Amino acid sequence: MRDxxxxxxxxxxxxxxxxxxRDRLVASGQWRAVAERRRLCVLLxxxxxxxxxxxxxxxxxLIGDVFDKAAAWRGEGxxxxxxxxxxxSPREAAQILITQAFGRYLAIFTDGExxxxxxxxxxxxxxxxxxREGLRFIGSRLPADRAVWPLDLAIDxxxxxxxxxxxxxxxHLSSLVGVSSIxxxxxxxxxxxxxxxxxxxxxWFARGRDPRARDPAALARVIDGVxxxxxxxxxxxxxxxxxxxxxxxxxxSLKTCGAVIETGINHTWPQREADExxxxxxxxxxxxxxxxxxxxxxxxxxxxxxxxAAGGARPNFVGGDPDHDFDLATRLAGETPGALFTxxxxxxxxxxxxxxxxxxxxxxxxxxxxxxxxxxxxxxQRRGTTVWRLIASAWAKRGAPLxxxxxxxxxxxxxxxxxxxxxxxxxxxxxxxxxxxxxxxxLVNSLSSFRESYRHTxxxxxxxxxxxxxxxxxxxxxxxxxxxxxxxxPFARRAFVDRLPPKVATRHGKGDVSVFFARSLAxxxxxxxxxxxxGRLAQEGLLSAEALDPVLSPDYxxxxxxxxxxxxxxxxxxxxxxxxxxxxxTDSLTPVMA
Numbered sequence: 012m013r014d015x016x017x018x019x020x021x022x023x024x025x026x027x028x029x030x031x032x033r034d035r036l037v038a039s040g041q042w043r044a045v046a047e048r049r050r051l052c053v054l055l056x057x058x059x060x061x062x063x064x065x066x067x068x069x070x071x072x073l074i075g076d077v078f079d080k081a082a083a084w085r086g087e088g089x090x091x092x093x094x095x096x097x098x099x100s101p102r103e104a105a106q107i108l109i110t111q112a113f114g115r116y117l118a119i120f121t122d123g124e125x126x127x128x129x130x131x132x133x134x135x136x137x138x139x140x141x142x143r144e145g146l147r148f149i150g151s152r153l154p155a156d157r158a159v160w161p162l163d164l165a166i167d168x169x170x171x172x173x174x175x176x177x178x179x180x181x182x183h184l185s186s187l188v189g190v191s192s193i194x195x196x197x198x199x200x201x202x203x204x205x206x207x208x209x210x211x212x213x214x215w216f217a218r219g220r221d222p223r224a225r226d227p228a229a230l231a232r233v234i235d236g237v238x239x240x241x242x243x244x245x246x247x248x249x250x251x252x253x254x255x256x257x258x259x260x261x262x263x264s265l266k267t268c269g270a271v272i273e274t275g276i277n278h279t280w281p282q283r284e285a286d287e288x289x290x291x292x293x294x295x296x297x298x299x300x301x302x303x304x305x306x307x308x309x310x311x312x313x314x315x316x317x318x319x320a321a322g323g324a325r326p327n328f329v330g331g332d333p334d335h336d337f338d339l340a341t342r343l344a345g346e347t348p349g350a351l352f353t354x355x356x357x358x359x360x361x362x363x364x365x366x367x368x369x370x371x372x373x374x375x376x377x378x379x380x381x382x383x384x385x386x387x388x389x390x391x392q393r394r395g396t397t398v399w400r401l402i403a404s405a406w407a408k409r410g411a412p413l414x415x416x417x418x419x420x421x422x423x424x425x426x427x428x429x430x431x432x433x434x435x436x437x438x439x440x441x442x443x444x445x446x447x448x449x450x451x452x453x454l455v456n457s458l459s460s461f462r463e464s465y466r467h468t469x470x471x472x473x474x475x476x477x478x479x480x481x482x483x484x485x486x487x488x489x490x491x492x493x494x495x496x497x498x499x500x501p502f503a504r505r506a507f508v509d510r511l512p513p514k515v516a517t518r519h520g521k522g523d524v525s526v527f528f529a530r531s532l533a534x535x536x537x538x539x540x541x542x543x544x545x546g547r548l549a550q551e552g553l554l555s556a557e558a559l560d561p562v563l564s565p566d567y568x569x570x571x572x573x574x575x576x577x578x579x580x581x582x583x584x585x586x587x588x589x590x591x592x593x594x595x596x597t598d599s600l601t602p603v604m605a
Contacts, residue, residue, distance in 0.1 A: 014056040015063075015074050016042065016159075017119060017149040019126060021202075025145030026050060032146065032158060039156065046072050049121045066104065066118070067097040075116030075136050078240035083113065083480050084223075086232035088239025088268065102208070105129040105198045109210045113237070113479040117149070117193075125200040132211040132479050134182060134195035135461050139324045140202075141190045147202055149193065152324050152463070161189030164594065166587055172426045172553050174326060177415050178579050181326050182458035183434050187590070190324065194435065211479075213436055213454060216486035217447045224487035227506035234260065234506075237478040238352070239268035247349040249274045249342060249470075252294050252302060254287025255521045256500055256511075257357025259294045261475055263510040265352060272300035273349070276342065278335055280307050280527040287522045293512035303342075310334050310531035313538055317585035323463030326586040330464030331578045332528075343470025351470055356477035359453035360485040361500040362493035363521075365393040368445035370405035372490055375444070386495045393499070413440065413448040416456055419579040421562070423555040446490035454482065529574045533565040543580055547587045554580060 016036070020029040033052050036042040045063045046053040053072050055063060064073045073093060082089035091112040096104040101120035108118060108129060115135040120127045128149060130138045137151040141161045153160055165188040174181045185192045193199060199207025223229040238261060242248060250262050252275040265272055275298075277291040288304055295302035310332060319337065320330025330336045343349040358364065373386045391401045415431050434455045440448050457477060466472060475481065485493065493502045498519045508516050532539065540563050548554035559580075562573045 013058075014151045014154075015117070016054045016151075016154060017072075018052050018054070019147040019149075020050040021142075021145045021147060023050075028144070029146055035158065036154070036156065041155070048072060048119075051119070051121055051126065053119075064093055066120070067094055071101070071104075071118065071120040071122070073116060073118050075114060075131070076241075077108070077112050077114040077116050078237075078243075080111055080113050080480055083233055083236030083240060083478075084229075086235040086239070088236060088241070088243050090240075090243070101127050102198060105210055109196065114240075119149075125203050127198055127200045127207075128193060129198050129210070130193045130195045132196035133461075133477060133482065134458060135474075135477075137324060137461070137463070138193035139185060139190050140193055142202075149201065150324075152322075153187075153190070163189045165189070166590060166594075168551050168553070171326075171583060171587070172422070172429065173432050175419055175422045175548070175553050175579070175583055176426050176429070177431060178328060178419070179416050179434055179452075179455045179458070180432060181328070182455070182462070184325070186325055186586075192325070213451055213482065213486055214439060214443060216483045217443050217451055219487045221484065221487040224484055225489070225492065227502055230481075230484060230488075230503065231506040233480050233484055234475060235264050235267050237475045237481055238264040238270075241350075241352070241473045241475055241478075242268055242270040245270070245350045246347050247273050247345070248352065249276060249349045250300065250352045251275075251339075251354065252277050252291045252300070253354065253522070254290030254294070254515070255354065255357075256503065256515060256518070257354030257361065257476060259290075259354070259511055259515050260357070260503065260507050261352050261354050262294050262298045262300065263507055264475070266298040267510065272298065274342065275300040275302040276305065276339065276351075277302060278305045278307055278338070280524055281309075282524070282526050284523045285527055290512070290515050290518065293514055297510075297512050305338055307334065307527070309534050310528070312531070312535040312581070314542065314585070314588070317581060318589050319465040320463070321582070321585040321589040322468070323586075325462065326583050327462030327464060328459045328579065328582050329462055330466075331582060333465070336465045340466040340469040343466060348470045350473055351466065352473050352475065354476060355474045356454075356457045357500070357503070359450060359457045360476055360482055361503040362446075362450055362485075362490055363499050364449065364453065365390060365494070365499070366446060366449050367394075367401075367404055367408060368449045369491055369494055370401050371408065371445040372447075374402070374405060386491050389495045389497075411445075413437065413445075413452060416452055419576040420573075421554055421558050421576050421580050423552055423558075425552050444490065446494075447486070450486065450490060450493075454486075525572075525574060526569070528578070529568045532574060532577055533568050536563055536565070539563060539577070539581075543577075543584060546584045547591065548580060548584050554584075 018029055020026045037044055042054040043057050044054050066073055077091040079089040079091045101122050116131045117136050117138050118129040140149045143161055167186050167188045170184045170186045196211030197207040197209050248270050250272050251258050252262055275295045279286050279288050316333035369390050373383050387398050391398045436455050544556055549556050
């Protein structure tokens, strides 16, 4: 889904400025105006842009794709009928969207004194807000035209330090001064000095008792329904077919809903443990998709490659492999941009992780959803230990709180001394089992899938496993039921066993690309060392040069697990550099490269 921009006048005296700016942006050829509401207009990116609809009987607008949730539960894809919102108050309309619809959207309500907005519960649509004098803005990004920017726009180094310490905060915090993030699933008034009302939170489903959540057939139906909805009206459908379970499920679901896959895409790496071609070929043959296999050489990093995925309103970690990102963007490009279906998010919602917290759940059988002894045996096997040692380790951690997910171990002592901050989805976990807490944390980490990479700017990226109905069902399914069986993710395997190649359905484990990326960093050291050691994170005191120096050696990278730390630092450094280049003062309000 491409870009949108909402411009609102703060009062009657600001109307002339709003109209003049609207006309300026439309005249640039980059935007088209689609709606005029009370002191507010909606602009969409020229060319491929999100859908727009007036809200009937409601003073407001709906930007994006909205689908019928009940249809998805039946395994069908259908648009949501916005007529259901007619005559409703903003809160009633927002509640209907939350409970009866799903998708990628921003709803805007202009009833009353203050405009209120609802961002889709998963936060798939980017939404940030800012002001400039008497004008207010909500958008998916800051446009290239400086006349739209906040007057005090700058890098927010405090926010960036929090993300460096805990990277999953990138989906919550804004790292630009003067720009605020609109929280998903919260009916909020962006310009009012009052908190919004949360209408959706994943923890509510992790505590829930939905009888459908123990039925693999229900999981298959709802995934089919989401995929069918996402495929509606698509002229070009591409599908990542990695060879793993999650992407195979999406490919199988596309076949079930009758979608024609133009191209299946598989990236294969030179290491034997990372070569999943036989599995990908089996999936492609079963669903009838032509498969393109991209044989990868080592990734050689440079500033230009890193900058391509760093243009969004906040840092992202989904474009960390720029060669992969560029290849997908190239395939999506065309007169009719393609839509890429992925299996992202499957590790979190299907519970691929053999965490110790699963044993803590199993030792409280009233809530674990699986036979205790069998589950402990299977978990011990996956963790390479004995049942007794597993029980002892779980017992030692009894009562331990959920630990924050670190962003990088390369941050400075100054950053380390600051108090950690929790993502809002992880703040109130009372009544949630230990293993479910880990799943919620993994879900929060998956939100980086929605942020702007290079391929997101070229085509439409669709992650059905992170759609609201699928997430709600899997959060309500007991963690042990999701995670523990003859192979990992047994619940999802049972749901799709009849639609997957046997070698994929019964496969133990998954491909491992850690050696590839470690070696890629090693061959890029001539670039990496000055880029990071003399970079902006180091200059601002966020990155510890003392901690980084020994990491930037071939032996250290290849024989340790430091690769993720380096990639987090690279994502933040490239984002800062691209934004600081945009923020360089100019002599006029001319547009700058986005």
